[in-house]
Structure formats: C-alpha cells, structure tokens
Amino acid sequence: MMSEVVLGYCRPGFEADAGLEIQTRAAENGFYGFFRADKGTGFYLFEVQQSPNSLLDRLNIKQLIFTRQWFLVLGHHVDMCRDDRLGDLKPSLLELPLISELRVEHPDTEPGKELSRFCRKFSVPLRQILKSQKCYNEKKVAHCLTAFFVSGTECFVGIAPVSNMNPQPGGIMRLKFPAESPSRSTLKLDEAFLTFIPQNEREQRLRAGLNAVDLGACPGGWTYQLVRRGMFVQAVDNGLMDDSLMETGQVSHFQADGFKFKPKKKNVHWLVCDMIEQPQKVAKLMAQWVNDGWCKEAMFNLKLPMKRRLESVLECMEIITQELKQPFDCEAKHLYHDRDEITVYLRKQ
Ligand SMILES: C[S@@+](CC[C@H](N)C(=O)[O-])C[C@H]1O[C@@H](n2cnc3c(N)ncnc32)[C@H](O)[C@@H]1O
Structure with missing residues (x-):
C-alpha cells in the first residue's frame, strides 16, 4: 500500500474544477484522497491515500475534462539554489524507471510564461544526466520525466506513462490562426477535430463532400473549418455570415432558431454547435439529433x-445518457482554445 501525489495542469482559474473532477473519478475507481489547488496557478495537487497501485495505471487522462496534463510527483524542491538547480534536483532522479521523453515545463500563467526560456535551456543538461544514468532511451515508448517549475526556485519532478498523457507539450495544442477565418473561434473546432478524431481516421471522417450543419454559425469560424475541408454546410444563425464564405457556394445560410431547425435531408454527417445557450438545453438538443439519426x-x-x-x-452528461437510447461514444475536454466552455464529441456506436 502506498500514498502518492498526482500533479495536474489546467487552464488558470479552473484548478478547483480540475481537482474536484480527479477526486471524483479517482473515488469511482477506489482511490481516495484530497486535492489542493490555489486559484490562478494553473495546476493542482491530488494526494491519494493508501492504494495498492498507481492512479495513473487505472485512470485514463482522456476521462478527465479539466486536466490538460499530469504526472506522478517524485520530488518537490523549494528554495532551490539558482546557481545549481540541477544539483538540487538530483535526489529526485535516483531509481528512475526507463525514461523515453523529457519535458521541462511551467504553468500556463503570466509568471509561468516568463520561465519558458529557462525551461528550454535547462532541459539540455538534465537530459545529459539522464543519459549518463543509462535510464534514457528515446526509441522506446516508456515514461516521460517532467520537471515542472512553478517559479525560478521551486520545482516538482515526476513521471507519467507516455501512453497515458497528453502528447502536446504543456498539454497545450498550439494552432496558427488562419487569416481567412472570420473569427478566432475557428481554432476551437480545429483543435476539437485534432483532439477527438484519430489521425488515421481524419481523411475518412472529415472528407470533402460531406454535409454538415452548424448551429450558432455566425460569423462563420466553425463553418470555415468545414468549408476548408470541402464540406457543404447549412449554417443556422440569425446573425450575418461572412461574405467570402458565402461566395464559396458551399454554404447555405438559414436565419432560424437552432432549437427549431430541422435538416432538409437525412444526409448530414457532422452537426457542430457553438450556440451561446444554456448547456443543459444544448446537451439535450445534441443528444436528440444523434439519437434520431x-x-x-x-x-x-x-x-x-x-x-x-x-x-x-x-x-x-447525465442528460446525454438519458436521451440516447443506444450505446454511444462521448468524449469531453476543456480544450486550450476553450474559455468558459468545454467541447464535447458524440456519436452512436
Ligand atoms: C460564439 S458565437 C458563434 C461563433 C461561431 N462558431 C464562429 O466560429 O464564428 C454564438 C452564436 O450563437 C448564436 N445563437 C445563440 N442562440 C442561438 C439560437 N437559439 N439559434 C441560432 N443561433 C443562436 C448567436 O447568434 C451567435 O452568433
């Protein structure tokens, strides 16, 4: 029996939500503990009490909506000597399992971002130490070692299985804003497709010629993502759609209420929805569309x-489960480009 501490990253401001979520999911799997989270820090600590195995072997990071990244804490270093931070970390680097990836990271906060240059530089000698200890092999898929600097003199060191962590550095998917898109919201749908649709299925499931409906479409950032992939879009919103999108000939605009809109034909592959409406109402509507085919x-x-x-x-989530009368796939995540919202993927199995 052991106790352990898991450190999770999240969007600053969502620490308590992320902490409460992991505490709830852990308890469902028989891992009991409590979390500590300071608002605005961009991370939480979850202390698991007395468990026969590690939480990271039991829970999949994909099951957590608010956690961007995580690792099992091996050491917490405070009051580090600025001239020898590497020396300070050494006690945490003894008896490591096989490491195939190294990350030196910081929280996604304004003070955290000031550490990014230092973190990049620090990874070079740290990798050397791992190599000299013969526990580092980039060719194997094993563990990732993370040194997470919360300030210039405080660092958490830990490990996570590469197979059960977010592959993006910092748990953040950085995307370039396409200049032709009429709104920045476009990045949310782009990130969602890249997150929820496996790479080897994108060509098929996001192919040209598919029909899509976009509820709450104006000015057209989400429609832009569908149009650029060659889809035909029924865009539903009382607002105005971007002219250049309309000129593509791939978009039909319906000035209607998204809750009352019915597709003209039953050949819609994708339903996307970014309506600013009560989430319970939206969840019910989405489940009904999927359920009714x-x-x-x-x-x-x-x-x-x-x-x-x-x-x-x-x-x-409960509303979706109640509405859908058949087995379904559902994943939800607080994506990097989401603010006070989460993104959900849903289909019937
Ligand atoms: C966040 S904006 C959508 C931005 C859009 N996804 C983009 O990328 O440009 C929300 C939109 O939802 C629309 N909306 C809110 N309630 C709606 C409803 N009941 N029916 C249709 N549109 C709705 C608003 O008019 C607004 O244009």
Whole structure:
C-alpha cells in the first residue's frame, strides 16, 4: 500500500474544477484522497491515500475534462539554489524507471510564461544526466520525466506513462490562426477535430463532400473549418455570415432558431454547435439529433456557468445518457482554445 501525489495542469482559474473532477473519478475507481489547488496557478495537487497501485495505471487522462496534463510527483524542491538547480534536483532522479521523453515545463500563467526560456535551456543538461544514468532511451515508448517549475526556485519532478498523457507539450495544442477565418473561434473546432478524431481516421471522417450543419454559425469560424475541408454546410444563425464564405457556394445560410431547425435531408454527417445557450438545453438538443439519426457525429461546446462548473458538466452528461437510447461514444475536454466552455464529441456506436 502506498500514498502518492498526482500533479495536474489546467487552464488558470479552473484548478478547483480540475481537482474536484480527479477526486471524483479517482473515488469511482477506489482511490481516495484530497486535492489542493490555489486559484490562478494553473495546476493542482491530488494526494491519494493508501492504494495498492498507481492512479495513473487505472485512470485514463482522456476521462478527465479539466486536466490538460499530469504526472506522478517524485520530488518537490523549494528554495532551490539558482546557481545549481540541477544539483538540487538530483535526489529526485535516483531509481528512475526507463525514461523515453523529457519535458521541462511551467504553468500556463503570466509568471509561468516568463520561465519558458529557462525551461528550454535547462532541459539540455538534465537530459545529459539522464543519459549518463543509462535510464534514457528515446526509441522506446516508456515514461516521460517532467520537471515542472512553478517559479525560478521551486520545482516538482515526476513521471507519467507516455501512453497515458497528453502528447502536446504543456498539454497545450498550439494552432496558427488562419487569416481567412472570420473569427478566432475557428481554432476551437480545429483543435476539437485534432483532439477527438484519430489521425488515421481524419481523411475518412472529415472528407470533402460531406454535409454538415452548424448551429450558432455566425460569423462563420466553425463553418470555415468545414468549408476548408470541402464540406457543404447549412449554417443556422440569425446573425450575418461572412461574405467570402458565402461566395464559396458551399454554404447555405438559414436565419432560424437552432432549437427549431430541422435538416432538409437525412444526409448530414457532422452537426457542430457553438450556440451561446444554456448547456443543459444544448446537451439535450445534441443528444436528440444523434439519437434520431439527424447526424452521424456531433461536436459541440457547452458554455459553463460561473460557479459549480463541474456539477453543470456532469448534469449535461447525465442528460446525454438519458436521451440516447443506444450505446454511444462521448468524449469531453476543456480544450486550450476553450474559455468558459468545454467541447464535447458524440456519436452512436
Ligand atoms: C460564439 S458565437 C458563434 C461563433 C461561431 N462558431 C464562429 O466560429 O464564428 C454564438 C452564436 O450563437 C448564436 N445563437 C445563440 N442562440 C442561438 C439560437 N437559439 N439559434 C441560432 N443561433 C443562436 C448567436 O447568434 C451567435 O452568433
């Protein structure tokens, strides 16, 4: 029996939601513990008490909505000597399992970002140490060692299985804003497709010629992502659509209420929805579209309330489960480009 501490990264401001979520999911798997989270720090610590195995072997990071990245803490170093931070870390580097990746990271906060240059530089001698200890092999898929600097003199060191962590550095998918898109929201749908659709299936499931419906489409950032992949889009919104998107000939604009809109034909593959509406109402609508076969796959945002955000998300998931009368696939994540919202993927199995 052992106790362990898991460190998770999240969007600053969502530490308590992320901590409460891992505590809840862990308890469902028989791991009991408590979390510590300071608002605005971009991370939390979850202390698991007395468990026969490690939480990271039991829980999949994909099951956690608010956690971007995680690792099992091996050491916490405070008051580090600025002239010899490497020397300070050495006690955490003894008896490591096989390491195939190294990351030196910082929280996604303004003070954290000031450490990014230092972190890049620090990874060079740290990798040398791992190599000299003969526990580092980039060719194997094993563990990732992370040194997570929360300030210039405080660092958490830990490991996570490469197979059960976010492959993106810092758990953040950086995407370039396409200048032709009418809104920055476009990055949310791009990130969602890249996150939820495996690379080897994208060509098929996001192919040209598919029909899509975009509820709450204006000015057209999400429609842009569908159009650029060659799809035909029914864009539903009382607002105005971007002219250049309309000129492609791939978009039909319906000035209608997304809750009342019905597709003209039953050949819609993708339903996407970014309506600013009550999340429970949106969750129900999405589940109905999928259940009734009005679309094959759905990708949508659920806008979060200011308080009790996890509760609201769980309520929405419950609504989806109640509405769908058949087995379904559902994944949800607080993506990097999401703010006060999460993104959900849904389809019938
Ligand atoms: C966040 S914006 C969408 C941005 C869009 N996804 C983009 O990338 O440009 C939300 C949109 O939802 C629309 N909306 C809100 N409630 C709606 C409803 N009941 N039916 C249709 N559109 C709705 C608003 O008019 C607004 O244009």
